[in-house]
Amino acid sequence: MKYKKAELLDWPRNIDITCINEQFGSPAWVISEKQLVDNVNAYAKFTEDNGRIFYPVKTNPSLTVLQLLAKLGVGADCASQLEINLALLSGIKIQNISYNTPVQDIKICESLLISEGNVVMDDINAILELQNLIRYKSYKGKLFLRVNLPENIGYATKNENQELMAHGHKSSKFGIPVEDLDKLLKQLTIPISGLHVHVGTQMDNMKSFEHAISSLNNLAEHLMRFDQIVTDINLGGGLGIPFESNQDFPSLDTWCYNMKSHKKEHLKYSVEPGHALIGNTISLLTSIQTIKESRGKKWAIVDAGTDQLTKITLLKWPHRILNNAGQELQVGNDAIAGPLCFAGDVLKENIDVGGLKKGDPLLITEAGAYTFSLSNKFNGRTAPKWLLIASNNNVFETMEKESIYDELHHSKYNWNSTDDNACARTIDEKLINNLSSKYLFKTCEADSFQYIDVTNVRRNHYRFTVLTTSVVEFISMPFAIRILGDASIISFLHSEGMKEKKNPVWGRKLSMDFYEQLPSNQKFEFTVRLSNPIVKSTQIVRVARFKSLCNQCSGSLIISYEK
DSSP: OOOOBOOOOSGGGGSOHHHHHHHHOSSEEEEEHHHHHHHHHHHHHHHSSGGGBEEEGGGOOOHHHHHHHHHTTOEEEESSHHHHHHHHHHTOOGGGEEEOOSSOOHHHHHHHHHTTOEEEEOOHHHHHHHHHHHTTOOOOSEEEEEEEOSSOOOOSSOOTTHHHHOTTSTTSSOSEEGGGHHHHHTTOOSOOOEEEOOOOSSBOOHHHHHHHHHHHHHHHHHHGGGTOOOOEEEOOOOBOOOSSTTOOOBOHHHHHHHHHTTOOTTOEEEBOOSHHHHGGGEEEEEEEEEEEEETTEEEEEESOSTTTOHHHHHTTOOOOEEOTTSOBOOEEEEEEEOSSSOTTOEEEEEEOOTTOOTTOEEEEOSOOSSSGGGOOOGGGOOOOEEEEEOTTSOEEEEEOOOOGGGOHHHHHOOOOOOOTTOOOOOOOHHHHHHHSOHHHHTGGGGOEEEEEEEEEEETTEEEEEEEEEOSSSBOOHHHHHHHHHHHHHHHHHHHTTOSSOOSOEEEEEEEEEOOSOOBOSSEEEEEEEEOOOEEOSSEEEEEEEEEETTSSOEEEEEEEEEO
16 A cells, blocks of 8 residues: 555544533533544454454543443553553453553452453563462463564654653563563463564654564464464554644554555454544643733633643644634744643744634644643643534533542541640530531431432433432432432442342442532432443442432442442
């Protein structure tokens, strides 16, 4: 196939960001389901199976992204138990999960292999430790060796960030040097199912990928001398995408076509695409908060910056920015900057902001990879909402903007007194009675509710209507916990196909937003939506997300059911 350059996509140009901003507000992550489907289908031409596309969760761990990929049958490349849990909760199958990290938890490796998952390893000592642990155990999972090739083809065009991204370079910390393989293989008694390599991030050189697949094909043949029958080749990820029109990367079609010609019939091939799978499917909607002028230069200050776009500002990877007409901002003497107290918080230099004004929406494109995952709370900025442009072009909010009360400093800090001169004093019982809430202490016991209607709207989605009776004119938080907790348990057990509650169901963690009063002594309507389950040997764990139809109460409850 003749080389074809990857182009900047048109879908961000074709959406009405003025309308979206008016309806949902900014900042907001915006994902195109259609573009994600197109990217998955393109890679599947090479892998021949969506389940052999292992999406690196570290690229963008948004549950919106993971659920879309799960629906498409895509797998997940995970570097921690948290990432494994996110994948499972999103509905990704355990056999489509791969675990790969520089420092591995051997127990996780064992558990995944027994559960038909995939494990990629490059630490010889850890491999031998795992071998001792599972030597006499039966497992259906696949163990891959990650290798470091002696010849480094590298990038076609040099830039100052490549030393941070050249994961396949022979001097990097990743992979078992090929020259050390034979020594390891002589010590192995457990089967090796696959070989793995990752040439680097934002790779622009087709020759690097072609060299990698040819080398692994040859190594697979070499391992037969040690009675190791390799069935799988994992080529990692690394295919780059352009952020501006002057950048040159192979198109995804070019990559798949050229790599397909190197495949061997007796081997199965998998990939771990990050940028090329998710990068061009997500844009960041932002809006101008003010326009400042200093020494003849205008600064358009928007409501998202280095807090969400660390990669752009610190690695100097400027992305294209579109105005509300879908046009790229023109060259000029001005700049677009973020809202942070940081001089480097600049999103785009040398552009003309003359036609822009306060309140105008802007769209930062190709922002799907290593942005949300590297976001931070500098200056108290919280995570934006998530919007999904479905395949039918309807727009939905899939995740609310993070609240300031979601900040972990509030929930995990131990508020101890530092007054060393203080002494403990018993509080008088009469004073306790005077300070106590009479409702919470006693009368709330009379609060009750009954189910009027319960509807299973669709899989893992329930709608409840209850009639509340209370001695006060509002639904208190303890009363709400009883109602929503019981409804979550009903949803959980019904989704598992159970006819009655036989074993304990435990609430593991409760989070609730309850900022406005809900009236009592009338109907209360709410929904409960369940995550997919994490199935363990003795229990099933799910997350229940509840939300009142009036949007005045919402939250989540982590539940476990003892088998």
